[in-house]
Amino acid sequence: MDYALQRRNRLAAARRPQRSLDSSELCDADPLLLRAARHHGEAVDLACPICAAPHLVNLNYVFGDQLGQYSGRIKSSAELDEMENQFGEFKVRVVEVCTECGWNQMISSYLLGDGVTRRPPRRQPTVEDIYG
Template identity: 65%
Template sequence: MQTQRQVMSYALQRRATLEAMRRPTRPMMESDPCDADPLLIRSALHHGWPAGQECPVCAGEHLTLLAYVFGDQLGQYSGRIRQPSELEEMEQQFGEFKVYEVEVCPDCGWNFMILSYLLGDGRKRRPPRHEQTVEDIYG
């Protein structure tokens, strides 16, 4: 991606979380990293792409990546999952939006945000016109 900037990797936090999970006398963690929401697991199964490595917790082969996009210029499309090919198209259509990459294991429920970054060409644009969706009609 050509316009990727302000990259934030969470690799150190991920490693610390995994080490804390493997300690024999691990203290009670604030949130268990293997408690993925059922909707997150369903999203990983249907919209994610393979991570290319095994799960760090259960060594399963189904570790999946998801990319969520957020930004004022995205309008109603903010907060949705996008594929890498869609991100490449979007970086020319929108001025600035944030991407959060999350890894999810549907087998054991492991989930962790691994990367965040900004994309876009930097030009300020108005959000796209609101289009009526099924959620608007049926609530």
């Protein structure tokens, strides 16, 4: 599913003089989202639609029952290519984020996988489990 119309509508609302949105409403990225974008984002050849900075990145979040404890994590495009043959079905949500001003918008959502139903991987202990 492509969210281009929703993005375009949000940007058009910001440019309308009679009902313009405040920049705090447009650039409202959570600090954790900004940190993830700085360290895990994949650079895009587009400028930010709000501040025109060249710091626009995409984050690929993966969700699915077959992913087990790995559901909700950020994966690179190369990792998605590998995962496509390792899991039956999972959803990828792509979010664009400007690390300069905080603009963020989900731009697409799609399913990946090979269609073979599998059990989730065994739960591995995490740092939180070990150190509390």
